[in-house]
Amino acid sequence: MTRYVLRRLVLAIPTLFGIVVIVFVLVHLAPGSPVSGGGEALRRPTGRAAEELRRLYGLDRPIPERFGAWVSRAVRFDLGESFVDRRPVGERIREALPHTLLLNGVALILALVIAVPLGVVAGGHPEGALDRVSGVALFALYSTPTFWMALLLQSLFSVQLGWLPLYGVASDPAPSGLAGLVDRLAHVALPATCLAYGTLAFVARLVRSGIAETREADYVLAARARGASRRRALWTHAFPNAILPLLTLFGLLLPALLSGSVIVERIFAWPGLGRLFFDSILARDYPVILGLSLLSAVATLGATLVSDIASAAADPRVRDGTAT
Amino acid sequence: MRRAWAAFTVLVLAAACRGRSEAPSARADVARSGSPPSSSTPALAALDAASEGTPVAVDGGTLQRRLLGEPTSLNAVLQTSLPEAQVLQYVQRNLFDFDAALHLVPGLAASMQVSPDGREYVITLRPEAVWEDGKPVTADDAVFTIRKIADPGIPAPVFQSLYDGLERVEALDSRRFRTVFREAYAFREMAFVMPVLPAHRFEGRDFRKAPDNRAPLSSGPYRVAAWKSGESVELARNPAYWGPRGHFDRIVLRIAPDNTTAYRMLLAGDLDEDQMDATLKARAESEPRFSDCCRLVEFYTLDWSYVALNNRSPFFEDARVRRALTMLSDRAAAARDLYRGSARVISGPWAPDSPAYDASLPPLPFDPAAAKALLAEAGWRDSDGDGTLDRDGRKFAFDLTVPAGFETGRQVSEMLAAELAHAGVTARVRTLEWAAFIERVDAGEFEAASLAWSAVDPNPDPYPYWHSSQCPPHGLNNGCYRNPEADRLMEEARRELDPSKRTALFHRLQRIFRDDAPAIFLVNSTQKFGFDRAVRGVTTSPLGLSGIWPGPVGWFMEPIPRASTSVKRPAA
Numbered sequence: 081m082t083r084y085v086l087r088r089l090v091l092a093i094p095t096l097f098g099i100v101v102i103v104f105v106l107v108h109l110a111p112g113s114p115v116s117g118g119g120e121a122l123r124r125p126t127g128r129a130a131e132e133l134r135r136l137y138g139l140d141r142p143i144p145e146r147f148g149a150w151v152s153r154a155v156r157f158d159l160g161e162s163f164v165d166r167r168p169v170g171e172r173i174r175e176a177l178p179h180t181l182l183l184n185g186v187a188l189i190l191a192l193v194i195a196v197p198l199g200v201v202a203g204g205h206p207e208g209a210l211d212r213v214s215g216v217a218l219f220a221l222y223s224t225p226t227f228w229m230a231l232l233l234q235s236l237f238s239v240q241l242g243w244l245p246l247y248g249v250a251s252d253p254a255p256s257g258l259a260g261l262v263d264r265l266a267h268v269a270l271p272a273t274c275l276a277y278g279t280l281a282f283v284a285r286l287v288r289s290g291i292a293e294t295r296e297a298d299y300v301l302a303a304r305a306r307g308a309s310r311r312r313a314l315w316t317h318a319f320p321n322a323i324l325p326l327l328t329l330f331g332l333l334l335p336a337l338l339s340g341s342v343i344v345e346r347i348f349a350w351p352g353l354g355r356l357f358f359d360s361i362l363a364r365d366y367p368v369i370l371g372l373s374l375l376s377a378v379a380t381l382g383a384t385l386v387s388d389i390a391s392a393a394a395d396p397r398v399r400d401g402t403a404t
Numbered sequence: 405m406r407r408a409w410a411a412f413t414v415l416v417l418a419a420a421c422r423g424r425s426e427a428p429s430a431r432a433d434v435a436r437s438g439s440p441p442s443s444s445t446p447a448l449a450a451l452d453a454a455s456e457g458t459p460v461a462v463d464g465g466t467l468q469r470r471l472l473g474e475p476t477s478l479n480a481v482l483q484t485s486l487p488e489a490q491v492l493q494y495v496q497r498n499l500f501d502f503d504a505a506l507h508l509v510p511g512l513a514a515s516m517q518v519s520p521d522g523r524e525y526v527i528t529l530r531p532e533a534v535w536e537d538g539k540p541v542t543a544d545d546a547v548f549t550i551r552k553i554a555d556p557g558i559p560a561p562v563f564q565s566l567y568d569g570l571e572r573v574e575a576l577d578s579r580r581f582r583t584v585f586r587e588a589y590a591f592r593e594m595a596f597v598m599p600v601l602p603a604h605r606f607e608g609r610d611f612r613k614a615p616d617n618r619a620p621l622s623s624g625p626y627r628v629a630a631w632k633s634g635e636s637v638e639l640a641r642n643p644a645y646w647g648p649r650g651h652f653d654r655i656v657l658r659i660a661p662d663n664t665t666a667y668r669m670l671l672a673g674d675l676d677e678d679q680m681d682a683t684l685k686a687r688a689e690s691e692p693r694f695s696d697c698c699r700l701v702e703f704y705t706l707d708w709s710y711v712a713l714n715n716r717s718p719f720f721e722d723a724r725v726r727r728a729l730t731m732l733s734d735r736a737a738a739a740r741d742l743y744r745g746s747a748r749v750i751s752g753p754w755a756p757d758s759p760a761y762d763a764s765l766p767p768l769p770f771d772p773a774a775a776k777a778l779l780a781e782a783g784w785r786d787s788d789g790d791g792t793l794d795r796d797g798r799k800f801a802f803d804l805t806v807p808a809g810f811e812t813g814r815q816v817s818e819m820l821a822a823e824l825a826h827a828g829v830t831a832r833v834r835t836l837e838w839a840a841f842i843e844r845v846d847a848g849e850f851e852a853a854s855l856a857w858s859a860v861d862p863n864p865d866p867y868p869y870w871h872s873s874q875c876p877p878h879g880l881n882n883g884c885y886r887n888p889e890a891d892r893l894m895e896e897a898r899r900e901l902d903p904s905k906r907t908a909l910f911h912r913l914q915r916i917f918r919d920d921a922p923a924i925f926l927v928n929s930t931q932k933f934g935f936d937r938a939v940r941g942v943t944t945s946p947l948g949l950s951g952i953w954p955g956p957v958g959w960f961m962e963p964i965p966r967a968s969t970s971v972k973r974p975a976a
Contacts (some may be wrong), residue, residue, distance in 0.1 A: 112839025116846070121485050122860050125561040126846070127878045132556040165476045166612045175633045231664060239668055246672055247665050248635060252656065347662045351634020355661070359473065364839050 084392055092381045100154075103373040104147050107366055113139065114163045114364040137163055137366075150370065159371040164363050169371040172356060177338075179249055180352035183345075184337040186268050187275035195280045199287025203322070204314045206292040214284070222281035230274045230347045237270060244269050247349040271348040275341055279333065286329060290322030297321070324394060331387030335379035461941060465961040466654040468676045470666050474634055474659055479617040480599035481552050481560045490950055491637050491657055494626040494650070494957060496599040499527060499546065501953035504945040506759075506862045508593060509953060512541055512600055512623065522588025522901060523571075527596065529579045532646040535602050536622040543575035548603035550583065552611060559612075562860070565868075566595035590898055590906055591863045599623075625650040625957055635659060651941070651960035667934065671697060676936040676961075677949075682744050682812065685932045694934065701933045702746065703944040706755040706859030709813065711804065711820065711924040712883045717851050719802050720883075724782045726921035730768045731775035732823050739927050742815045747929035752914035753866055755928040757946040759903075760864035760910035767925070768918060776827050786828050793828040801830035802851040807841040813854040816926060848876030848884055859947060864910060867894045870922060885922035938962045 115125060115133045125133050134140050138149070153160055159169035202211040238246040245251065245267050255263050294300060295318045303317045304310070338353065345354040353372060360368035475487040480496045483489060499513040512533050517526045533541040550573045553563045571584040585592060600623065605616045619628055625647065626639040639655040658675065660666040667684050669675040671693055680688065685702070688694040713720040713729070720726055739747035751767035754760045784793040784800055793800040804821060806814045814835065821831040831852065836844070844850050868874055871894050874881035890913060897909040917925075931948055941959045945952045 110840070112837065112841075112843050116839045116842045121561065122483070122489065122858075123561045123565065124842070124846075125559065125564065126880060128556060129559075129561065129564045133559050136557065136559065166617075172633075179634070234665070234668060239671070246668055246674065247660065248658075252636070347665055349635075349658070349660045349662070349665060351632075351659070355634065362837075362839065 081392065085389055088385055088388060092385060096377055096381055099377040100151070100370075100374060101147070103377075104150065104370060105143070107364075107369050107373075108143050108146070110364075112364050114366065115139075116364070150367075154370075154374065159374070160367040162360075162368050163365045164360075164368075169367045172368060173353070173371055173375065176351055176353045176356045179350060180339075180345075180354065181337060182249075182264075183268055183271055183350060183352060184275060184339075186265075186272040188279065188333060188337060190272055190276040191279040191283060194276075195283035196287055199284040200291050200314065200319055200322075202284070203288040203291025204295060204310075204318075206288075206295075211288070214288075218281040218284055221277045224277070226274055226278070226341070227343050227347065229277065230270070230344055233270045233273060234347070249350060271344045271350055274344045274348075279336075283326070283329070283333075286325060287322060290325055291318055294318040294322045324391065327387050327390050327394065329387075330390075331384040332380075334383035334386075335376055338379045339376050461651055461958075461960045462963055463649075463651050463960070464653050465651075466656060467652045467939070467956075467959060467961070468656045468658060468674060469956070470669075470675050470678050471637070471657045471659045473661055475631075475637065477617045478620045478628065478631075479601070479611075479614070480620070481549060481558065481563065481601060482612065482617065483562055484559075487657075487659075490956075491628070491639070492599065492620075493624075493950055493955065494639050494655060495620055495622045495624045495628060495642075496601075497533070497623045497647075498599050498953075499529075499596045500593070501597060502862065502945075502947060502951065504943045504952050506946060506952075508597070511953065512546075513596065516593065516596065518593075522592070523585050525583045525585075525592070525596070526576065527581055527583070530646070531579060533623065534644055534646050536627055536642050536644050537602075538644055539602070539604065540578070541600060541602075541623055542578050543581040544578075545603045546581050546600050547573050547575050548606070549599065549601045552601070553598070563595075563598055566598070588899065588901070590900055591865050594861055594863050597861060626655060629654075650957050670934050670936070673697070673936070676939050678934045680932045680934055682746065682932070684934075685746075686744060688934055697936060698934050699937050701935055701942060701944065701949075702930045704748070704755070704757055704928060704946070705931050705948050706758055706862065706928075706946045707857060707931070708750055708753075708755045708928040709816070709854070709856040709926045710753070711817070711926065712845065712850070712853045712855050713921075713923050714848065714851050714883050715886065715922060716848070716884045717802070718798065719800060719851065722782045723920045724778045725784065726924075727768060727919065728775040728778040728782075728827075729824065729829070730921045730924045731771045731778070732827050732829070733820050733924055733926070734770045734823060735767065735926055736770065738816050738819055739929075742812060742819065743927060743929050746932070747927040750925050750928050752917040752925060753870065753923075754864055754910075754914070755859070755946070757928075758862065758864050759907060760866075760914070762911040762914050765911070765914055765918060768921065772823075772827060779827065779829075784828075791828055792830055799830070800828065801832065803834050804831040804852040804854065805834050805836055805841060805844070805850050806854040807838045808835050809838065810854065810856070812929075813856065817854045820924070845882050846876060846880075848882055850882075853882075860951070862947065865894075865898060866910075866913060866917075867898055870894065870917070883922055885920070887916060887920055887922075890916045890920070 113134070114137055115130045138146055150160065157170075159173075161167065162169055162172055198214060202208075202214050205211055234246055237244040249264070249267055250260070251263050251267075254260055291314070295314065297318070300313050300317045303313045308317070342354040342358040344350065345352045346358070356368065357372050359365075360372070469490065471487040471490060473485070473487050475491050476482070476484055477488060478491060478495065480492050483492060498511045500508050500516070501511050503509045510530070512529055513527050514530045515528045518524070527546070529541055529543060529546065535541060550567065550570070552558050553560045554567045554570050569586045569589065571586050573581065573583045575581045602616070602621045602623075605621055606614050618631060622628070622642040622645070625642060625645045627642040628637065629640040630638040636659060637657045639657070641649060641653065658669070660669060660675070663681060663684060666675060666678045667680065667688070670678040685700065688698070688700060713726055715721055715726075735749040739745070739749055748756060749767045750756065751765050752761065756763055779793060783795045785795070786793050788794065804817050806817050814833065817831075817833045821833050824831050841853070845853050845855070868880050870881055870885050870890065872881070872884075872886040872891050873879065875884035876882060893909050893913050893916070897906050897913070900906045900909060933949065935942060938961050939959055940962045942949070943952065943955065943958060950956055
């Protein structure tokens, strides 16, 4: 097992390096430059001033040299300074990170809490009424565009009913104590719902198909033969086996916690990583783009590693390399 | 004519706000510049009814304004975009400002003396002007600021070009300083519509990373009380302010990037002011929920749009062809249908409210028959009968590039492409992301491009944009228009210190621009804002709401109790 973990860790390093190289090259080869600024610039530097700016940003140096400088800083956990406001990239990410973690964490919990029981119940009676209805509903949800859902939810819950806040992370001024917590949760409700429903549909269908397969398995039939109730057979015998693919899925879902959603964060004026990423791309703020890409690459690799190790721990065939 | 490129209609057509000066005072409610377009008459009528009788300015309350994005820096020299300018207007006074009529009025400075040769400016600061920490605003501060602006190692894109010809700047005593330029320039005084930074706060610090860039020392009526990244900037009164105080106790500038959300925030009372696009304006006009709480303020600014033509391209090197393209474009229909009436057709590179514009000169007519004749005269004929014009074996087909997000620009381009197709000219409308788009335009690597100017100040100088010496890659004459007669007039206008003679030169230039059609000049359109009905003292100007002094600093809240939003009103 230790050898397996070590092997995976060692393999992760060239993967990470590959990702970083590709992102670095793509970012620098894309048309446009940090000197042009965003479309909102009052005046753009031109001529000599633009050349000076390019030098200031180090853009006059060849790409390999820039890459070397960036890597040598990055391995020391220094992501450099934003071109836009000259603040450390780490500081800008740290400011936005908690907002995105909260939003995506709530969205993920919301999705799982609904999706798993729904999937189990639907998979327990494949082709039953609930399975059919939920199947159609989930596909409809999965294919609903987020921006449309966001505007719809805002219209209904904030404008028409006035139950939930329209935008932002907290009221101004924010109440303290329990009222403050309720206020934060009220603010997160709509954007989290927007982020959750797609995942929900996806996870529910995955659980459902796992359950539908395993409910016919010999060990489940054996449990039933020994007198276990249908419900017990489903939850204690079929479910743990059906959940295995979910472990792999977690490898994909967890890094999503860090990757903000541009659309949802923009519509709900949520100051998270998605907006930071989007704005940085528009402004060609290379250090911030690279910092955020590195963060999500590390998160993806880390989560994949953890889910692989969890699968290996749960299934000897995986770590022996004998899985078929 | 120092201007900003505008990409997104709503996001950017807002003019810059670098204006501030003089006392915020009770004034007539709305001074509109330019005549309002007819389609908005009902809303404007309501506005007028509401402002019957001169309202008396009331102190107190909170004003909630919208920022489109996060300010990058609150160092006034380093500012680059509208959000910074919107915040800084409350916090940093300029030496001079434009008033609503675009006249220069004193701010931190009390007076300006110009040498007879027009190269030397001696500026005297107000003796009462102090910083938030009580220290006086000195000539050393102004000299420090100008040197930073002129320092090529400092990214100061908003001000740098104003000091291009700077020879030297020096303090004469604690209140007076002298700025010497290499040559006289007719619009030089506009260089002094600039902020002043407190030199003592930057001593021994990296200018680009000083703490003051996040929490600036105020010289204006408000100071920064809080800056929540990605959420809002809050301002409170500056107790040390030396001028007449602002009316609001507190100003909250909320970051709301999405237009629909911002519109809903306005309806919900979470914003008191919101800039709108044509679609939201149409919605506001039909929604009782809007008229219950809010009013529409619409006015013409110095912004205008056009299709740049690359005069070096074999398609557009002939003025007859460029003129023909303009005449194939039904600009009046675009103004009526695409801008919903909130636009007027222009005949040259200025807005009608610019002092340089000659309103008596009509734009080229929409005349497809005459246009086709012009094209034929220039050698463009459909020789192979495939429906597309050709000359020397080359088809008349070009790319018309539009920046992404510039919705009206894209619509106008599609309409133009359809009109050109009738005459056998193929324009392929291509959308490019902004940074990629503008890089190509700056480099002169385009055939035709849809663009809009957003006026940062009223300088009408066409030299940087149309003089033959300013072709890419080093200048802003993107289409590389060349006309020796126009060159001469532009040079003369820059040197002409008599405003009326200058205007005459601009009028002659406008006729040349119209007939030479270096670009397809389209329209001057309005800016549209939704306002909470209780906000008073709003003054519009050709520079927008914010580009003038006192501008938003003169706004106040009328104490009308209203059920939905009464919570934020000051006590009557």
